[in-house]
Amino acid sequence: MPAPAHPRTVQVLGVRHSPGPALPDGACDTHVHLFDPADRYPYAADRGYLPPDALPADLRALHRHLGISRTVLVQPSPYGTDNTRLLRPTCDASSWTTRRRSTDGDRRR
Structure with missing residues (x-):
């Protein structure tokens, strides 16, 4: 018989x-990829x-559950050099802060 699940266990992406x-407050997930349906x-x-779909809502639910308040989104290789997905808003804009670092090291907001 399997052990009972922790009362706060959640299932995200299976x-x-x-x-x-x-x-700690301000905990940061430092390497995250988002994958939307390929037709989009x-x-x-x-x-x-x-990759399987990994939607912003799934990420937010997991991070809320784990207590993570900051995220670094990373361009995933299946999109090649097309950064469209990475640069699109990921959900409620008021809950995300975007900082981009260009290849020459300048930080932009």
Whole structure:
């Protein structure tokens, strides 16, 4: 018989997540990819893998559950050099702050 689930366990993208120790205020997930349906944001023809959808709402739910308040979105390789998905608003704009770092190191907001 499997062990009972933690009372605060949630399922996101088919994976069960239970909170561990409390994270400090301002905890940051430093490497996150978002994947929307391919008909909305097409993948590169020469991509190395086909990812499942990983939507902003799923990410927000998981981070809220885990106590993560900051996120670094990273361009995933299946989109190749098309940054359209990364640059689109990901959900309620009031809850996200965007900082972009250009290749020459200038920080832009």
